[in-house]
Amino acid sequence: MKTSIRRATQSAAALTLGALALSACSAPPAENSSKEAGKNYTGCIVSDAGGFDDQSFNQSSYSGLQRAEKDLGITMKKAESKAKADFTPNLQQMMTAKCNLTITVGYLLSDATKAAAAKNPSAHFAIVDDNQIKADNVKPIIYDTAQAAFLAGYTAAAQSKTGKVGTYGGINIPTVTIFMDGFADGVKYYNEQKGKNVQVLGWDKAKQTGTFTNSFDIVQEGTKATNNLIDAGADVIMPVAGPLAQGTGDAALAANKGGKDVSVIWVDSDGVETAPKYKSVILTSVVKKMDKAVEDVIKADLDGKFSNEPYVGTLENAGTDIAPFHEFDSKVSDETKKEIEQVRKDIIAGKIKVESKASPKS
Structure with a gap:
């Protein structure tokens, strides 16, 4: 009798452990779920003439897209402009690539971005450092x-x-x-x-x-x-x-x-x-903090929460600030x-x- 009870208990325990193991296998981490959703999403970026290695706003914005690729599992495409004449064809290249959201970097890209957004109303855009465009599918990323x-x-x-x-x-x-x-x-x-x-x-x-x-x-x-x-x-x-x-x-x-x-x-x-x-x-x-802003805008779009309301970086929301003094700290x-x-x-x-x-x- 005791032996039967012991075997029944062991069987129940084994079933419980098996269920837990199956449960663990069927519940992937939230990060994996996010990356799964990102597989069908393409985030793109067009630089101004400074290029993505300008050690400034193009580079920082591009870093945000790279972070989104890593964290969200999206596909990334980029087009580097060498002159103003490259803006329109580079944006057309992104539209041909079926980009879900295209980041354009800099005030100088305003006209080209406005035109591309008008021609492609189903595509989403975000422009860094410009607040001139009033369109449902364009989100300004600006800073005080x-x-x-x-x-x-x-x-x-x-x-x-x-x-x-x-x-x-x-x-x-x-x-x-x-x-x-x-x-x-x-x-x-x-x-x-x-x-x-x-x-x-x-x-x-x-x-x-x-x-x-x-x-x-x-x-x-x-x-x-x-x-x-x-x-x-x-x-x-x-x-x-x-x-x-x-x-x-x-x-x-x-x-x-x-x-x-x-x-x-x-x-x-x-x-x-x-x-x-x-x-x-x-x-x-x-x-x-352009890198963070770019990734945040992409994540919101991926989650179906895109809006044309400007993102405004301030001291209060830490969107802008001064950096540490680093080697000048003691001075x-x-x-x-x-x-x-x-x-x-x-x-x-x-x-x-x-x-x-x-x-x-x-």
């Missing part, structure tokens, strides 16, 4: 970078030894001048708080005039603009010109070898991570760090109003 640039301007003023800091742009367009506005206001706020008179070279916010290279792809123009600012006395310089920041980095390295003490504020991505060659001169970076005083953190809190709380004509309108 004036907020983070304000922090960078305050930092630059606090670190300057010459009492002069500088900035220059690639092309005079809103997604460039928004950085320059915030930077200038950050310096102004520092002066007001500290009773100082740090000057901003290369940009006059009131007049909306300043130094521009009229290029995003001729690195030597960045070197030239930077050398002019250094010669005028600037010792902290923020280029807002995509790949031309490499020219600024080269000029700063050369100046420092010659006995000067020049540092750089990178933009779009954390320059220490994307351009480590210049890490010894990068004070901080004004970062736009930035604890006092300055505390002040920067307070300024960040005050901007988020609305106590400090950061205003630019180019800021996204909510």
Whole structure:
């Protein structure tokens, strides 16, 4: 009798274990389910003339698509533009590839994206750094970078030894001048708080005039603009010109070898991570989290939640910020760090109003 009971118990246990094993086999992880859904989805990207290795906004946006390929299991296609004339054919190439969502990178792609969206109403698009297109199938990915640039301007003023800091742009367009506005206001706020008179070279916010290279792809123009600012006395310089920041980095390295003490504020991505060659001169970076935004937009589309409502990166949602000081961490005083953190809190709380004509309108 006891033997029968024991055998029955063992059989029941075996059945239970078998059921658990089958249950485990039939319940794949959520990540696998997501990747399964992504098998029939194609995410695409078209760069501007800076290309995907610009160590700036094209590269960061492309990184987001690569992350989506890895995390969501989607198919990825890309088209790199070498000139403005490539925009339309590259977008047509993506439409021929039956892309579910196509990311276009940069304000300069606005017209081509608008035209492609009108011709392909069933396809979805997202454009980085532009909010001009009003269409049901186009989602803007934009940033109020004036907020983070304000922090960078305050930092630059606090670190300057010459009492002069500088900035220059690639092309005079809103997604460039928004950085320059915030930077200038950050310096102004520092002066007001500290009773100082740090000057901003290369940009006059009131007049909306300043130094521009009229290029995003001729690195030597960045070197030239930077050398002019250094010669005028600037010792902290923020280029807002995509790949031309490499020219600024080269000029700063050369100046420092010659006995000067020049540092750089990178933009779009954390320059220490994307351009480590210049890490010894990068004070901080004004970062736009484009990689995360791109992946988030693709995931929402994959989940059937696409909308044309703009994604707006701010200090509050961490869509934009300044990067860590990295190799400059010991050179930035604890006092300055505390002040920067307070300024960040005050901007988020609305106590400090950061205003630019180019800021996204909510």
